Amino acid sequence: MARAIMLQGTGSDVGKSVLVAGLCRVARQRGLTVRPFKPQNMSNNAAVAAIPGTGEMGEIGRAQWLQALACGVAPSVDMNPVLIKPETDTGAQLVVHGKARGSSRAHDYQQRKGELLEAVLASFERLRAEADLVIVEGAGSPAEINLRARDIANMGFATRAGVPVVLVGDIDRGGVIAALAGTHLILDEEDRRMIAGYIVNKFRGDLSLFDEGLAAINRFTGWRSFGVVPWLHEAARLPAEDSVTLARRASPLAAKLKVAVPMLSRIANFDDLDPLSAEPEVEVVFVPPGERLPRDAGLVVIPGSKSTVGDLAFLRRQGWDEDLRAHRARGGHIAGLCGGYQMLGRFVDDPEGLEGEAGRAEGLGLLDVETTMQPHKAVREVLAHSPRYDVPLSGYEIHIGRTQGPDCGRPVALIDDRLDGAMSADGKVFGTYLHGLFGSDRFRARFLRDFGIETGGADHRRSVEAALDAVAARLEAHLDCDALLAAAR
Template structure:
């Protein structure tokens, strides 16, 4: 059975996801079979898996599952296919107070924050089972904790930090970060808040995003070790390449800046429940493209070439936000002046005449008027479509890889002029819709702009200059570079020695 090691954070956003991804790649390069694991994740940025606990459909076809985007990146770092066991519980927020709960690919329903707390411990057996399944097929399982590992008010029903560590007898490393200051207080605060048995489980601490002279930092490390008894396991230097990897939390958009210099201008309304926003990462990586996320309270810029409506976990609610902000007026003005509009998944649904929710899938049952830019309408249903895509688009002649992840079916005359015509081993089928003048387009496929040939074809159709960017190679090179840095910054042999086989108390 594999060894396991958990990385818990002194607080949220200390870089746990990236550090685990880098360690996954570093240990994989050493010839080990490595798997990532995060018991419970909260994210609307998700990826399709090859497996699921959901029963097959009526026609016998299997149902895929989904995991958080961070675990998908970590799986990529390991060279492993996405599995629901890497993230057995996924929470997808639909409002500030409730989330859809997905367990190993099965949608259990929508729960309030308080209601979910009462059901969490019922999910622990499946969490521990998934961990043991991964351990049975690998040499090392690297576990990412969630948020702050020492939050006492969440401890009683915890299934992803110390609750899991004690249930499965897992050694823990505490991760803090130095870039914003406060590392000493956060490490000492964690020590104070944990119980004696929890403190004993911690094997040491790591300091992420370190800038400066280690010799200057040494007295702080001595203070922390003296007060806690935990050794300093290393300083991880600031890694500039982190911005080139997919981010999981939409809060990361607050730190994103538009690209500099002239180029194709793409503006994206920052909707409250934006999902799968990494669809735009390949476009933002293009040197001739300027991607700008527009926050609430600001109009959509008039100099935009393209308005892009992204995915959403609460389509009707985000559409209503779009109306409240007056962005619908900006979009219609943009179209009248010859601009282009692209809708991806929920954004595609918003382009139609209406979105119907007769079953109350996203909240109170009812209808919400769409933008009316395409002659179609969408009905939300409880059946979620999860599909990996490996096809060729006959209209552009380019290969496409991506995935579908949506609830709802779209129909109407607009679909008679599809955006894409996909051809794969299962045959040929139309996808999405496109206006007669070609300036309004949308579809359900996520990730299509990561396909280099298709992205270049699309950009050139808009008059933008294309580049030689190979997006997947860029991601691989970034993971490789971070793994090499971790080899220099940390004693990986020592981390391997600290990892232990999981138990079950």
């Protein structure tokens, strides 16, 4: 039976996902069979994973997909048994063991956590049975003691499963001493006993300057330090889980192509753009609400959305529909991915209210297609072919809805006996349900050649693997990994 250790944070976005991925790679390099686990994740960045024993595919958080890659194993829905996909400010779709279980309001979800804990523990035990070590990632913070009574993501899970906790604090945002000491102060004694130590993450500069800070944390908490992790520049090459990171991305200095991506209110699977961001001559700009789409963009990509109709209205409120029409009139290129593809058509029809209120919404009219939302959700990995460039494609689908119309006669992908996507007659506007399209290296190379860019045949997957190795090396250098792994039980 595997040992386990859990990383929890003093708050959201402290870097837990990257640290878990890095530690998974550390453990794998040490010859251990390791699995990642996140009891509950809230994210619209989803990935496709196997549902054990069924031959079917389901959904997990994209971060757990990356962590599985770090472990060198195929992703499983047991790695993230509860996935919450926000649809509105107060409601979300609930995914359990990879399958959608309908939508739930926040208050109702809190009432269901007792039953969900059993699903979480069942997945955890299955992972323990096949590994030497399970590295668990918390969600949010155990300091949210108002949620402790029904918690399944942090101390509620740790105490029930008997998993020691390492608390992660983010020094880059400031106040890390108070965050760690304050968490110690407000946890009850049972939860406090679960903490084996802490990590200070995202340090910039001379690490020795924080020696007095470590002494202060130790004095206030009595917890041991497992080390201070410097700012991991290598992590920029890894898929980000939270959209809060998008506005912080650096741009290349000599870009030949600017790609503008409107930040929809329910943006989903925005890591579709990572392979383009990694190209040295491509600048990907995520445009926040309230700003216009840049006039010098050569390509506008409308990303996926968990609420297509709602985000169509959101897009119009920003004036982005006008920007898109002007961009198209200037001869610019436009791509729509999944929900973004649906928006490009003439209408989106949701007769059963699957993504909100039932009704029919006018689309952007940039493709001659219409979409009808349907209850069945397509969740599958895909091997396909690009008829435009005569190259192979790979990726995955996670969507509801069927799209039809004259422009579908010019498909983006041939998937076995199916046609996917649609393209305008001049080829400058296209949409597809295929996530990961730009991760197909030969397709990306041919696509960028249309903009005068030669990629040199970059292997995006190899770049991600190299980044995981680099993160692991930095953790080995700056953390007491021997002691941290020994704390697992």
